[in-house]
Amino acid sequence: MKAEIITIGDEILIGQIVDTNSQWIGTELNKIGVSVYQISSIQDDKQHILNALKEAQERVDIVILTGGLGPTKDDITKKTIAEFFHDDEIVEYPEVLEHIKGLFRKINHPFKEVQRFQAQLPSKATLLMNHFGTAPGMWFYENNTVFVSLPGVPYEMKGLITNQVLPRIQQQFKLPFIIHKTIMTYGQGESTIAERIEDFENNLPIYIKLAYLPSFGKVRLRLSAKGENKEILEKELNEKVAAIYQLIPEIITGLDDDRSLEKRVGELLKKITKRLEPQKV
Amino acid sequence: MKAEIITIGDEILIGQIVDTNSQWIGTELNKIGVSVYQISSIQDDKQHILNALKEAQERVDIVILTGGLGPTKDDITKKTIAEFFHDDEIVEYPEVLEHIKGLFRKINHPFKEVQRFQAQLPSKATLLMNHFGTAPGMWFYENNTVFVSLPGVPYEMKGLITNQVLPRIQQQFKLPFIIHKTIMTYGQGESTIAERIEDFENNLPIYIKLAYLPSFGKVRLRLSAKGENKEILEKELNEKVAAIYQLIPEIITGLDDDRSLEKRVGELLKKITKRLEPQKV
Numbered sequence: 001m002k003a004e005i006i007t008i009g010d011e012i013l014i015g016q017i018v019d020t021n022s023q024w025i026g027t028e029l030n031k032i033g034v035s036v037y038q039i040s041s042i043q044d045d046k047q048h049i050l051n052a053l054k055e056a057q058e059r060v061d062i063v064i065l066t067g068g069l070g071p072t073k074d075d076i077t078k079k080t081i082a083e084f085f086h087d088d089e090i091v092e093y094p095e096v097l098e099h100i101k102g103l104f105r106k107i108n109h110p111f112k113e114v115q116r117f118q119a120q121l122p123s124k125a126t127l128l129m130n131h132f133g134t135a136p137g138m139w140f141y142e143n144n145t146v147f148v149s150l151p152g153v154p155y156e157m158k159g160l161i162t163n164q165v166l167p168r169i170q171q172q173f174k175l176p177f178i179i180h181k182t183i184m185t186y187g188q189g190e191s192t193i194a195e196r197i198e199d200f201e202n203n204l205p206i207y208i209k210l211a212y213l214p215s216f217g218k219v220r221l222r223l224s225a226k227g228e229n230k231e232i233l234e235k236e237l238n239e240k241v242a243a244i245y246q247l248i249p250e251i252i253t254g255l256d257d258d259r260s261l262e263k264r265v266g267e268l269l270k271k272i273t274k275r276l277e278p279q280k281v
Numbered sequence: 282m283k284a285e286i287i288t289i290g291d292e293i294l295i296g297q298i299v300d301t302n303s304q305w306i307g308t309e310l311n312k313i314g315v316s317v318y319q320i321s322s323i324q325d326d327k328q329h330i331l332n333a334l335k336e337a338q339e340r341v342d343i344v345i346l347t348g349g350l351g352p353t354k355d356d357i358t359k360k361t362i363a364e365f366f367h368d369d370e371i372v373e374y375p376e377v378l379e380h381i382k383g384l385f386r387k388i389n390h391p392f393k394e395v396q397r398f399q400a401q402l403p404s405k406a407t408l409l410m411n412h413f414g415t416a417p418g419m420w421f422y423e424n425n426t427v428f429v430s431l432p433g434v435p436y437e438m439k440g441l442i443t444n445q446v447l448p449r450i451q452q453q454f455k456l457p458f459i460i461h462k463t464i465m466t467y468g469q470g471e472s473t474i475a476e477r478i479e480d481f482e483n484n485l486p487i488y489i490k491l492a493y494l495p496s497f498g499k500v501r502l503r504l505s506a507k508g509e510n511k512e513i514l515e516k517e518l519n520e521k522v523a524a525i526y527q528l529i530p531e532i533i534t535g536l537d538d539d540r541s542l543e544k545r546v547g548e549l550l551k552k553i554t555k556r557l558e559p560q561k562v
Contacts, residue, residue: 011494013317014461015308016503018301022322027296036294038329041303041320044492048319055336070471070493114472153495180295190351191395211325212351213292214434222297 001173002037002060003029006052008068008077009152012041021066021157032166033175034062035226044068049080057145062169067152069118069135081149082122085140091123092116093136100134125149128164132156139168146172177230181237182213183221183244185251186261190214193221197247200240208240218253218261282454283318283341284310287333289349289358290433293322302347302438313447314456315343316507325349330361338426343450348433350399350416362430363403366421372404373397374417381415406430409445413437420449427453458511462518463494464502464525466532467542471495474502478528481521489521499534499542 005022012019019041026036037060042052049068056063068077082088097119104111118134121127128137128148135151137160148165150157169175185193190212194201201210207227213220223240225233245252253261286303293300300322307317318341323333330349337344349358363369378400385392399415402408409418409431416432418441429446431438450456466474471493475482482491488508494501504521506514526533534542 010492010503010505012304013307013320014311014505015304015306015317016461016463016494018299018304019320020299023293023296023299025296026294030295036296037324039294039300039320039322043318070495109470109473112472112476114476153497155497180297182297189390191393192390195393195395211291213297214351216434216436222291224291224295 001034001062001175003034003062003064004038004040004056004060005036006056006063006065007039007041007152008049008065009044013043021152021154024154024158025064025066025161028161028166029062029169030178030180032170033177033226034169035178044076046076046080046083049077050084053081053084053147057143061144061173062146063148064165065147065149066157069149069151077149078121081125081138081140081147085122085124085142088122088124090120092120093127094119096121096127096129096136099129099136103134128160130156130160131163132159137164139165141172176226176228177233178224178226179230179233179237180225181223181241182256183223183241183252184254184261185219185221185248186217186253188219188248188251190219193219193248193251197221197244200243200247204240205236208236282315282343282456284315284343284345285319285321285337285341286317287337287344287346288320288322288433289330289346290322290325294324302433302435305435305439306345306347306442309442309447310343310450311459311461313451314458314507315450316459325357327357327361327364330358331365334362334365334428338424342425342454343427344429345446346428346430347438350430350432358430359402362406362419362421362428366403366405366423369403369405371401373401374408375400377402377408377410377417380410380417384415409441411437411441412444413440418445420446422453457507457509458514459505459507460511460514460518461506462504462522463537464504464522464533465535465542466500466502466529467498467534469500469529469532471500474500474529474532478502478525481524481528485521486517489517 005025007019007022011017022039029036040052042048082090097116100115100118101111115134121138124140125138128139130136130151133151133153133156138149140147150160204210208223208225211222213222221244223237225237227233254264286306288300288303292298303320310317321333323329363371378397381396381399382392396415402419405421406419409420411417411432414432414434414437419430421428431441485491489504489506492503494503502525504518506518508514535545
C-alpha cells in the first residue's frame with residue numbers, strides 16, 4: 001500500500017518553515033504498514049493542486065493533503081477538491097457549523113459570518129470532525145484511491161491523523177508490517193563498509209532492503225523489512241543485524257534509539273564518574 | 282523564474298529525518314529571486330526519478346536534485362540521469378579522481394577501487410567540484426531548463442549551492458527581486474483579521490501577495506512582493522506594512538526577525554529587571 005503526502009502553501013516553498021508535518025505523517029503511516037512513495041509541497045493554486053491530485057492518483061493508493069483550509073481568501077483548496085471530484089457541489093454541514101459556534105462560545109468570542117465558510121465542504125466528502133479547531137478534515141474514496149484533506153496546523157492535523165485517518169485506513173485496506181533497524185557506525189566510509197558487507201548485501205532476500213545513510217564521520221546502515229507476519233520479520237531482521245555485527249564489529253556504536261554516539265560517550269563518562277568519588281573541598 | 286527541488290532517498294519518506302535541505306535551498310533561491318514552485322521527495326528508484334525529472338521539466342526552469350550520489354549499490358541516480366539525457370554515456374573525470382585520491386591521502390586512508398565510481402559522471406555534465414566530499418555536483422542545461430544534481434550530505438550540498446550553483450543561475454538568467462515581510466499578530470483569529478483588513482487586501486497590486494499563517498493563538502501575515510527594482514519594492518512593502526499597522530495596531534506583536542512573542546516578552550522583562558536593582562543579601 002503506497003501513499004503520497006501533499007502539503008499546500010507557500011510557507012514551505014519559500015523556506016519559512018521546515019516541513020515537519022510530512023515527516024510526522026510519514027512515521028505514523030510507516031507504523032501501520034503504509035509506505036510513503038512521494039512527498040510533494042505545492043503552491044496554493046488551483047491548477048497546481050489539480051495536477052498534483054491527478055499525478056498522485058496515478059502513483060499511489062492513499063493521498064494525504066495538508067494545508068489550505070483556512071477561512072480566508074488565500075485558501076482555494078476546498079473548491080479545487082470539489083472540482084477534482086467531477087465538479088462536486090459545496091454544501092453546508094450543520095454539525096460542523098454547530099461545532100464551530102460551540103468553539104467560539106467556549107472562548108467567549110462572537111461568531112463571525114465568515115466562519116460559516118469553514119462548515120462548507122464538497123457534498124461527496126466523508127466528514128472528519130476536527131476537535132482541536134474549526135477546519136474539518138475530509139475523506140474521499142474513488143477508484144480504489146483514498147483522498148484525505150486535513151488542516152495544516154500541526155496539532156489539529158495530528159489529532160485527525162491519529163484518531164480518524166489511521167483507523168479508517170486500517171479498516172479500508174489489508175496492510176503488511178514494515179520494520180526498520182538502523183545500525184550506527186563510526187570511523188569508516190560508506191565505500192569501505194560496502195566492500196566489507198558486500199556478500200551479505202547480495203544475499204539479502206527481496207523483502208529486506210539495506211540503505212547507507214552517511215553523515216560527517218558516521219554511516220548509518222538501515223535495514224527495512226516488509227511482510228505479513230510481524231514476528232517472523234522481527235526475527236529475520238534481528239538475525240541480519242547480528243550478521244552485520246559479526247562482519248564489522250569494531251565500527252558499530254549502537255542500534256536504533258541508542259543512536260547517538262554523543263549519548264553513548266556521555267553514558268560511558270557517567271559510569272566512570274560514578275566510580276570517582278568527588279573530592280571534598 | 283521557477284524552480285523545483287527534488288530530494289532522492291527513503292530517509293525523508295519513512296520519516297527518519299526532516300527535509301531541512303529543501304528548506305535551506307528554498308531560502309537561498311528566494312534570496313536571488315527564484316521562486317520555488319514545488320518540492321518533491323521521491324524514492325531511490327530509476328522509474329520514479331525519470332518520472333520526477335520529466336514532470337519537473339514541464340513545470341519549472343530550474344530543477345535541483347539532492348541525494349542519491351553515494352558510492353554504494355543503493356544509489357542509481359547517476360545512471361538514471363544519464364538515461365534521462367538521451368542515453369548519455371558515463372565517463373571518468375580525471376580531475377575528480379585526482380581530488381578523491383587527494384582527500385584519501387589527506388586522512389591517511391588507502392584509496393579503494395570502489396571510490397573510482399564517484400569520479401564517473403554522464404559525459405554531458407558540467408562538473409561542479411565538491412571541495413567538502415567525494416561526490417561531485419553536476420550541472421546540465423537543455424531546452425531552457427537547468428538541471429543540477431548534488432550530494433545530499435548537508436554541508437557538501439550547501440558548499441556547492443553557495444559557491445557554484447547560485448552564481449551560475451545568476452549568470453544564466455535575468456532574475457527579479459523577491460521580498461517578504463511578515464507581521465506577527467496575537468489574540469485574534471484568521472477570520473477576524475481577514476474581515477478587518479478586507480479592503481486593504483482587495484486593493485493590493487497583483488505583484489504583492491498576502492498570506493495568513495495561523496498557529497496556536499497567533500496569526501502571521503506575510504506580504505510578498507516580486508519585481509525588477511529592489512528599492513521600489515522595499516518602499517512599497519514598507520508602506521503596506523504601515524497600512525496594516527494602522528488597521529490592526531493592538532494585535533501586532535512584531536515584524537520579521539523580531540518574530541517571537543516569547544522573545545518580545547523576554548526583552549520587556551529584561552528592561553524591567555534592569556530597573557529593579559538586585560537586593561543585597
